[in-house]
Amino acid sequence: MKFKQIVTTVLISVVTAAASIFVYGRYIQERRPIVVQNESGIPVNYARYMPGTEGNANATPPSDFTIAAKAAVPGVVHIKTKINPRQINSPNRQRSILQDLFGDEFFGDEFNGGGGGRRYYIPGQMASGSGVLISQDGYIVTNNHVVADADEITVALSSGNKVYKAKLIGADPSTDLAVIKIDATNMPYLVYGNSDNVDIGQWVLAVGYPLNLDATVTAGIVSAKSRSIGINKSSSGRVNTAIESFIQTDAAVNQGNSGGALVNTAGELVGINSAIASPTGSYAGYSYAIPVNLVKKVVNDIVKYGNVQRAYLGVRYAPNSVIANMSDEQLKEAGIRRDVPGVQVTDVMPNSSAAAAGIKPGDVITAVNGVKIPTTAQLGEQVARYKPGDKISLTYIRDNKEYTVNNVIMRNLKGNTDLVKLTTIDRLGADLSDLSKEQSARLGINGGVLVNDIGNGILKKQTSMMPGFVILKAGSTTINNVDDLSSALEKQKSLRLTGFYPERGADIYYYNINTGSGATENL
Incomplete structure (x- = not known):
């Protein structure tokens, strides 16, 4: 058993x-x-990951990100904004057949809408975002869309011990950047890194205040550089109105992260988080940051001059995304090659930097100051780093031969090197252009100013004007071009803009605006 x-x-x-x-x-x-x-x-x-590969004996992944986080978090602030309820002037009256017969002057202001027309109110709004302290005396860089139209801006540090009122120093919608300032000293601030040295595959941290939470740190890698995603382009589709050359990462970024910091593992600022790619509005895998080398230039200009001193090369070109969607026949007709190592010039503006350098339509620009530019996004970023009067070198290909032109003097939009001052017409916040002779003849008028797009400014805050409006008069002044409009705006603070929408017929619309400083103190 x-x-x-x-x-x-x-x-x-x-x-x-x-x-x-x-x-x-x-x-x-x-x-x-x-x-x-x-x-x-x-x-x-x-x-x-295999350490020591590619000839780099020190190529080991970081064990954690505590050093970078400790360096970055104190310098990233929580921004809250308030937009007060505001009154909007709608177009007060359409043109009548009697005005066509007898003229506007025959009728008084009461008939013509001098009293202001219909008005309605937009309720107040509150929002929040992030910002980055860049100096110990309280200068902060953030996104333009975080503070646009704000009547009140408040800033809280990561410690949460104190809340500051902030003043808008200046903004640049083209790069979606803005500078605000708080009255404070001995502030913790982030040190600028070098975005040119950022490599694909490199670890980065996104620091900000997503979803109205306290300071939050997420990690990811750089997944691409020089991305152009079209978020800053005008609704009219005009090119060269926006500068996009984003650093793309897979660090988690959500609403509220806008204006926050993208830092490397040393805690250095390499970008300002600005956008996400998402079908839902929430993080879905990719986020985009403005490279810090461009940020530095914009910030320095705003602090020193009050606005960005932007140089223009003066060329039109075919965007890479457009070329990719064109057939071989369309490319041949347009004189564009599909695969070239640069940016193909389709037109050169007279009296521009490119014209002075001898650039011609059909040339392919391959480098600016020796920096290769295989895409239009990279060209925009490189040119945006310079101001009127700066000298650069341009490398281009013509007839399969490469040439380099040195000491090209950068110019402003007017074709000179003068400093550009912020004017009343700039504060309208609109993309304006003269009507061409062909457009004027087709519409049966002598001239006018076309409103291509409306951003953040007087027109958005005070009127319901839409893109496509043609301005014919400002007050009693006949408007034939943008210079006429600029002169009229400088002479009179309160006036009426008169014009029409060509797609709506010949009906005349009126918009009353006030360009006084009290109405636009935060623009």
Whole structure:
């Protein structure tokens, strides 16, 4: 009896041991990285990072990001904005057949809408975002869209101990950047890094205040550079109105992160978080940051001059996205090649920097100051780093030969090197252009100013004007071009803009505006 029990016990033990070894070996032991052979026969490791590869003995991944986080979080602030309820002037009256017969002057202001027309109110709004302290005396960089139209701006530090009122120093819608300032000293601030040295695959941290939470840090890698995603382009589709050359990362960014910091593992600022790619409005995998080398230029201009001193090359070009969607026949007709290592020039503005450098339609610009520019986004970023009067070199290809022109003097939109001052017409916040002779003839008028797009400014805050409006008069002054409009705005603070929408027929609309400083103190 005992012998049988012993035999049974031994057998059970042996079976159990064998089963344990089998299970451990099959299911519990450490899984090794999957290694496959590629076409060259070299093993490829898809599961782990191999330190010391590519000739870099120090190429080890960081064990954690605490040092970078501790350096960055104190310098990233929580911005809250308030937009007060405001009154909007709608177009007060359409033109009548009697005005066509007798003229506007025959009727008094009461008929013509001098009293202001219909008015309605837009309720107040509150929003929040992030910002980055860049000096110990309280200068903060953020996104333009975070503070646009704000009547009140408040700033809280990550410690949450104190809330400051902030003043808007200046904004640049083209890059979606703005500078605000708080009255404070000995502030923690972030040190500028160098976005040109940021590499694809590099670890980065996004720091900000998403979803109205306290300071939040997320990590990811740089997944692409020089991305243009079209968020800053005007609704009219006009090119060269926006500057986009984003650093793309997969660090989690949500609403409220706008204006916050993108830092490297040393805690240096390499970008300002600005946008996400998402079908839902929430983070879905990719986020975009404005490179800090562009940020530095914009910030320095705003602090020193009050606005951005932007130089223009003076060329039109075919965007890469457009070229990709054109057929071979369309490209041939337009004189554009599909695969070239640069930006193809389709037109050169007279009296521009490019014209002075000898650039012609059909040339392919390949480098600015020796920096390669394979895409239009990179060209926009490089040119945006300079102000009128700066000298650069341009490298281009013509007839399959490469040329370099040195000491090209950058110019402003007017074709000179003068400093550009912020004027009343700039504060309208609109993309304006003269009607061409062909447009004027087609509309049966002598001239006018076309409103291509409406951004943040007087027109948005005070009127319901829409893109496509043609301005014919400002007050009693006939408007034939943008210069006429600028002069009229400088002479009179309160006036009426008269014009029409060509797609709506010949009906005349009126918009009353006030360009006084009290109405636009935060623009």
